[in-house]
Structure formats: C-alpha cells, structure tokens
Amino acid sequence: MSSRALAEILRLERTRNYLQPGDISAAVRLWKDYVHRPERQLWQDYERGNVH
Numbered sequence: 082m083s084s085r086a087l088a089e090i091l092r093l094e095r096t097r098n099y100l101q102p103g104d105i106s107a108a109v110r111l112w113k114d115y116v117h118r119p120e121r122q123l124w125q126d127y128e129r130g131n132v133h
Contacts, residue, residue: 090105093105
C-alpha cells in the first residue's frame, strides 16, 4: 500500500471512536481470507443469505 493510503488508515483509526489501532488491517485480513476460499463455499454463503 502507498504511504498516503497508510496515513489515511492511521487517521481514520485515530479519529473514529469505534476504531482501535489495527482494526482496519484485521478487517482487510479477514476479507482476504474469505475471498480466497473455494468458489463453492462463497456460493453457499450467498444462497443461505449470509451477507457478512
């Protein structure tokens, strides 16, 4: 990631009272793990109405 993007992430984590340091990187890590699952698992989540 660019230094500008990282600076923006740090700013968001500092200025939002619902975010703690590292929350955004944890969310990105979870998203990456999810989207690298086999396609059939993603489709099952979609069919069952799991939007998270």
